[in-house]
Amino acid sequence: MMRCVARLLVCFLLSAWPLGAVAQGIATPVTRLNDQIFVSGREVRFEQLAMSRGQPVVGIDDSGVANLLQIIGAKMQYEPGTRFVVFTRADGTLISFTVGSNAVSVDDTSIAIPFGPFYEDGQLYVPLLGLSHALGLFVHRFRGGYAFAPQIVAVQRHVGQRRTVIEIQATAPLAWRSAYDGSPKHPTFTITFPGFANAAGSTVDLGGREARKLVIQRFGPPGFPITNLSIDVMRGIKLAAHRTGSTSLDLVLARNEHDLALNTVLATPSVQVSTTPRSAPSLVPTQAPTPAPTVTPQASAPVPTAVPAPEVTDNSGAIASGSPSPEASGASPSPSPSPLEKIMDVSVIDSADASRITLSLTGPVSFEWHRLAEPDNRFWIDISQAALIGPAREITVKLATVRSVKISQHQVLPDHVVRLIIDPSQPVDVSIGAIEGAPNQLGIDIHARPPPEDAPSSGVGVLPAVSQSPQPRVAVTAGPSHPNLIVIDPGHGGNDPGAINQQYGLVESHLTLAIAQRLKTNLERAGWHVVLTRDGDYEVGDPNGNDDQELQARCDVANASGARLFISVHINSSFSSGPSGLTTYFWRPSDRTLAQVIQNATARASGAGDAGVKRENFYVIHHTVMPSVLIENAYLSNWHDATLLAQPAFLDRLAAGIAQGIKDYTGGPPAP
Amino acid sequence: MLAVIAIFAGCSRHVTVAPSPHLTVFYCKAGSDDLVRVPFTVDSKLTGSALATYALSQMLAGPSVGRDSIVLFPAGTEATVSTEGDVATVDLNGSIVRSFQGGAGDEVGMFKSLTYTLTGLPGIKSVQVLVAGQRKAALPGGHLEIDEPLTRDTFAQ
Numbered sequence: 001m002m003r004c005v006a007r008l009l010v011c012f013l014l015s016a017w018p019l020g021a022v023a024q025g026i027a028t029p030v031t032r033l034n035d036q037i038f039v040s041g042r043e044v045r046f047e048q049l050a051m052s053r054g055q056p057v058v059g060i061d062d063s064g065v066a067n068l069l070q071i072i073g074a075k076m077q078y079e080p081g082t083r084f085v086v087f088t089r090a091d092g093t094l095i096s097f098t099v100g101s102n103a104v105s106v107d108d109t110s111i112a113i114p115f116g117p118f119y120e121d122g123q124l125y126v127p128l129l130g131l132s133h134a135l136g137l138f139v140h141r142f143r144g145g146y147a148f149a150p151q152i153v154a155v156q157r158h159v160g161q162r163r164t165v166i167e168i169q170a171t172a173p174l175a176w177r178s179a180y181d182g183s184p185k186h187p188t189f190t191i192t193f194p195g196f197a198n199a200a201g202s203t204v205d206l207g208g209r210e211a212r213k214l215v216i217q218r219f220g221p222p223g224f225p226i227t228n229l230s231i232d233v234m235r236g237i238k239l240a241a242h243r244t245g246s247t248s249l250d251l252v253l254a255r256n257e258h259d260l261a262l263n264t265v266l267a268t269p270s271v272q273v274s275t276t277p278r279s280a281p282s283l284v285p286t287q288a289p290t291p292a293p294t295v296t297p298q299a300s301a302p303v304p305t306a307v308p309a310p311e312v313t314d315n316s317g318a319i320a321s322g323s324p325s326p327e328a329s330g331a332s333p334s335p336s337p338s339p340l341e342k343i344m345d346v347s348v349i350d351s352a353d354a355s356r357i358t359l360s361l362t363g364p365v366s367f368e369w370h371r372l373a374e375p376d377n378r379f380w381i382d383i384s385q386a387a388l389i390g391p392a393r394e395i396t397v398k399l400a401t402v403r404s405v406k407i408s409q410h411q412v413l414p415d416h417v418v419r420l421i422i423d424p425s426q427p428v429d430v431s432i433g434a435i436e437g438a439p440n441q442l443g444i445d446i447h448a449r450p451p452p453e454d455a456p457s458s459g460v461g462v463l464p465a466v467s468q469s470p471q472p473r474v475a476v477t478a479g480p481s482h483p484n485l486i487v488i489d490p491g492h493g494g495n496d497p498g499a500i501n502q503q504y505g506l507v508e509s510h511l512t513l514a515i516a517q518r519l520k521t522n523l524e525r526a527g528w529h530v531v532l533t534r535d536g537d538y539e540v541g542d543p544n545g546n547d548d549q550e551l552q553a554r555c556d557v558a559n560a561s562g563a564r565l566f567i568s569v570h571i572n573s574s575f576s577s578g579p580s581g582l583t584t585y586f587w588r589p590s591d592r593t594l595a596q597v598i599q600n601a602t603a604r605a606s607g608a609g610d611a612g613v614k615r616e617n618f619y620v621i622h623h624t625v626m627p628s629v630l631i632e633n634a635y636l637s638n639w640h641d642a643t644l645l646a647q648p649a650f651l652d653r654l655a656a657g658i659a660q661g662i663k664d665y666t667g668g669p670p671a672p
Numbered sequence: 673m674l675a676v677i678a679i680f681a682g683c684s685r686h687v688t689v690a691p692s693p694h695l696t697v698f699y700c701k702a703g704s705d706d707l708v709r710v711p712f713t714v715d716s717k718l719t720g721s722a723l724a725t726y727a728l729s730q731m732l733a734g735p736s737v738g739r740d741s742i743v744l745f746p747a748g749t750e751a752t753v754s755t756e757g758d759v760a761t762v763d764l765n766g767s768i769v770r771s772f773q774g775g776a777g778d779e780v781g782m783f784k785s786l787t788y789t790l791t792g793l794p795g796i797k798s799v800q801v802l803v804a805g806q807r808k809a810a811l812p813g814g815h816l817e818i819d820e821p822l823t824r825d826t827f828a829q
Contacts, residue, residue: 492813496771496812496813497773498773498813499773499774499775500773546808547808547809547810547811547812547813547814548808548809548810548819551809551810552809570775570776570815571775572775572776572777573773573774573775573777573778574702574703574743574774574775574777574778575702575742575743575744575746575774575778576702576703576740576741576742576743578702578703578740578741579702579703579704579777580703583776583777585776611703614705614780614829615828615829616776616780616815616816616827617816617817617826618776618815618816618817619809619810619815619816619817620815622817630776630815632775632776632777635703635775635777636775637775
């Protein structure tokens with residue numbers, strides 16, 4: 001039944017797509033399109049995005065298609081030279097396009113589309129909007145691009161004897177958070193689905209025994225919709241959420257704990273929410289060719305799940321892009337990416353004046369390394385197309401001048417990168433290379449001695465497939481890999497609003513974003529590249545993840561970018577209404593100057609009180625590898641500060657002040 | 673838990689003899705790093721986890737005077753403390769672990785006063801904070817790193 005609702009919805013969406021000229025078997029003009037594409041708030045880059053007959057089309061073997069499918073948990077089956085392109089959605093729905101046919105088959109229903117896939121210069125193109133709709137994605141057109149998001153497509157109520165079950169069906173693997181507001185008058189459960197749009201109506205009457213009603217609302221920017229289910233429950237009712245499939249979820253409401261389990265037969269559906277039929281859907285059933293009768297998943301081309309790092313069980317094809325391997329597709333016109341190698345083990349041998357860390361790999365890898373200048377001195381190595389087996393961990397070395405060594409799966413999208421960070425208390429010389437007589441062993445020697453004065457600040461290297469001699473010694477003083485990039489972190493967001501001033505209706509997460517966006521504009525005007533950890537009201541990390549992962553996700557954005565600076569923007573608050581003014585926090589002693597310079601400039605530009613710089617072990621300024629500060633921009637709890645924070649002009653001044661501080665500290669971005 | 677705190681709070685009112693070395697509870701002034709020392713006299717029989725529990729109960733209750741300018745734990749905060757070796761382990765529960773919506777300044781003040789108070793007890797050098805029984809990097813919605821034991825050095829400027 002749920003599948004049927006989802007399927008009808010797809011039919012409706014497809015029919016709403018404007019019908020244009022139908023072209024079959026004729027030369028098709030294709031012009032390159034530079035639009036940006038976002039999927040669930042993440043930018044997906046396409047190399048073969050083009051415009052044809054007024055519609056965006058995309059090359060079928062574009063890595064962007066593979067990345068899009070990976071994000072929504074869908075799979076593609078396509079043999080070059082054949083007429084069929086078959087997609088399997090995460091909920092099992094089969095979608096079949098046929099080359100030259102203006103019809104798409106969605107499970108057993110055939111639906112007309114303006115034009116189907118076509119070959120041009122030997123490349124197969126598929127219409128992007130038709131594909132997105134068939135995949136059950138919400139499509140938002142903005143100036144310069146498209147944003148796609150999966151949707152909640154059905155919400156159904158089932159009433160049992162002692163409980164109410166709400167079935168939720170989506171078009172992509174569900175991620176959610178739940179919260180409970182125990183207000184005595186209106187206790188409410190809220191289930192939040194970040195990154196999901198709503199196509200399942202707006203309210204459901206829940207009868208009044210366990211709960212009164214369920215309200216579905218969409219929040220967030222169109223590029224990153226967030227759907228909230230608020231369930232107005234009776235007092236004493238408990239809720240359990242059971243994942244019943246990757247795209248489906250059952251919420252059970254019951255008074256007794258033992259009724260919350262999903263082990264009994266449910267009653268017949270009594271209420272169903274459906275989309276509002278705004279106009280009669282003009283379905284045009286056509287004689288669609290039947291696709292290949294059986295569709296088997298590609299055994300050798302697994303589509304990894306999104307972050308965090310997937311379990312890597314097969315190093316032959318588990319590449320981040322999810323592209324089929326040449327063996328799987330029979331032929332591959334594009335160069336295949338290098339295979340993923342695993343780091344199976346990490347060991348240490350200490351001597352009096354050096355420590356050797358040995359990484360045991362399953363094959364050859366390439367790496368790059370960077371070293372920060374005094375007084376920071378950190379040294380890090382990024383190993384490309386590598387998967388760390390086991391959790392991120394600290395590696396203990398006995399060298400007195402090394403405070404810590406950490407290794408982690410730093411990145412999984414678009415590529416797998418393992419990062420090893422050495423944090424010394426004074427400059428140390430580091431050598432990286434293959435270990436003689438030990439194939440697939442990468443050795444990292446940390447010496448107690450300082451590096452030579454003329455040593456470079458960064459470099460690259462490879463661990464060859466079979467190596468007999470060590471790589472030339474590398475060591476140095478370094479800088480960031482992107483010295484013109486600054487990462488700004490708007491504090492809190494999504495389910496964590498931060499501090500709130502009820503009287504003025506001020507929410508910390510909204511203010512931090514407003515300041516960060518202004519700061520971004522200021523810095524870009526000055527020639528910097530800027531990355532925001534979030535550009536809407538949502539969590540940066542996995543919305544189902546815990547709060548620790550959320551903080552680490554912000555650090556990951558910065559660390560993955562190789563930025564020069566990390567600036568975390570917050571608003572302060574206190575139990576007492578007394579405290580006011582700005583405070584800039586730093587953790588590493590080497591960041592004190594950056595904090596002081598930004599504090600001075602921001603206090604001067606904004607006119608807010610100067611509460612000084614402070615050293616505190618805040619997570620995001622500890623776990624980012626570049627110079628990092630966290631600015632608490634005035635107090636929401638102070639009447640004077642809150643009055644200022646309610647004024648957009650004050651937010652402008654704060655942003656201008658922080659930008660000035662960055663200029664004072666750096667002297668501006670490096671010349672191109 | 674509240675009952676336990678109430679019992680120990682009750683004990684303090686009946687102390688008449690054997691004043692042990694005074695217990696000092698540190699409160700933090702809001703918006704600053706300044707600590708306010710409040711001395712208590714406790715029964716000398718109160719030692720180890722029981723003494724730590726008493727100190728914690730006074731921290732949660734807040735000072736009896738001058739409360740307006742003192743960082744208080746959010747209403748509804750529950751906490752238990754146990755000591756082993758030189759580490760006091762404080763397990764936070766209640767409203768504070770659902771979502772901390774105070775500012776970074778108060779958060780630091782809270783943990784600083786907790787650390788100073790408990791490390792002022794005989795033999796205690798550090799404080800391990802647990803959030804609903806588990807080690808966490810920070811409070812939900814929080815800023816300060818608390819996965820490692822906190823010491824007075826943690827708050828050194």
